[in-house]
Amino acid sequence: xxxxxxGFGGRRRESVPGLPPGQYLTHDFPVLSAGxxxxxxxxxxxxxxxxxxxxxxxxxxxxxQALPAEDVTVxxxxxxxxxxxxxxxxxxxxxxxxxxxxxAADYTMVHSFGGYxxxxxxxxxxxxxxxxxxxxxxxxxxxxxxxxxxxxxxxLYFWKSAKWVxxxxxxxxxxxxxxxxxxxxxxxxxxxxxRYQGD
Amino acid sequence: xTQPGPRGAALDGNxxxxxxxxxxxxxxxxxRFMCAGCTHTDAVAxxxxxxxxxxxxxxxxxxxxxxxxxxxxxxxxxxxxxxSVRLEVPLEGS
Ligand SMILES: [Zn+2]
Numbered sequence: 001x002x003x004x005x006x007g008f009g010g011r012r013r014e015s016v017p018g019l020p021p022g023q024y025l026t027h028d029f030p031v032l033s034a035g036x037x038x039x040x041x042x043x044x045x046x047x048x049x050x051x052x053x054x055x056x057x058x059x060x061x062x063x064x065q066a067l068p069a070e071d072v073t074v075x076x077x078x079x080x081x082x083x084x085x086x087x088x089x090x091x092x093x094x095x096x097x098x099x100x101x102x103x104a105a106d107y108t109m110v111h112s113f114g115g116y117x118x119x120x121x122x123x124x125x126x127x128x129x130x131x132x133x134x135x136x137x138x139x140x141x142x143x144x145x146x147x148x149x150x151x152x153x154x155x156l157y158f159w160k161s162a163k164w165v166x167x168x169x170x171x172x173x174x175x176x177x178x179x180x181x182x183x184x185x186x187x188x189x190x191x192x193x194x195r196y197q198g199d
Numbered sequence: 200x201t202q203p204g205p206r207g208a209a210l211d212g213n214x215x216x217x218x219x220x221x222x223x224x225x226x227x228x229x230x231r232f233m234c235a236g237c238t239h240t241d242a243v244a245x246x247x248x249x250x251x252x253x254x255x256x257x258x259x260x261x262x263x264x265x266x267x268x269x270x271x272x273x274x275x276x277x278x279x280x281x282x283s284v285r286l287e288v289p290l291e292g293s
Pocket of ligand 1: 234235236237238239259260261262263264
């Protein structure tokens with residue numbers, strides 16, 4: 001840490017390209033937890049898309065691993081004000097997971113093992129903007145960072161990138177998830193500093 | 200701050216005293232909650248509080264359901280009580 005991060009690891013308030021307003025750069029990967037870290041054996045893992053009519057499409061870990069994966073390099077921005085630039089992930093695009101799903105829903109609720117939820121508009125999951133990621137920096141995603149798999153939706157604050165993700169419920173209307181119901185913004189665009197309700 | 204074990208870096212309910220004092224004129228950590236998940240009842244100070252998080256998340260020590268959430272914005276505090284059936288607040292002088 002010490003020498004490598006010197007002059008770089010602390011809080012920088014000056015303008016850095018790629019850094020949204022009010023954010024500072026970190027080279028660590030802080031772990032934020034709203035509860036105990038669930039340990040999900042891969043043979044019990046399942047990802048399920050549920051439409052507004054209740055139709056379900058799901059994949060177990062083996063089926064999920066057989067889907068086409070993408071390597072992506074993205075910047076991530078946490079509402080607690082740290083940003084991490086150029087992070088590398090491998091995962092399955094939501095375009096792939098939703099390709100054969102028939103739905104007219106405009107909104108989704110993302111669900112996780114452990115009970116966490118977060119709401120995301122359907123259009124923000126599509127067109128190469130969101131993945132179910134299972135590798136970070138070339139390694140299997142650690143449980144502390146959401147492994148076996150987490151949502152990765154880097155254009156929104158990172159609380160939307162639900163750790164331990166296990167499904168998406170498609171909804172006709174927008175409903176608040178875990179943090180949105182407790183005062184955080186329904187959408188969460190870091191470039192517009194949509195941190196709290198009313199921002 | 201970081202201890203091993205199932206609670207990880209969690210604290211107890213006394214960690215919420217300052218935030219809750221701004222909302223209530225009484226010391227709410229001495230109040231008793233009833234968990235909406237399992238009806239467990241105990242002092243707010245016994246809640247398991249996750250604080251390395253976008254807000255404070257206080258979980259039931261019996262069933263680990265979320266009992267209350269506190270989110271601080273620059274000019275306001277949100278208190279989400281949906282996980283509590285009720286708070287029982289002792290009154291001074293009675
Ligand atoms: Zn309980």
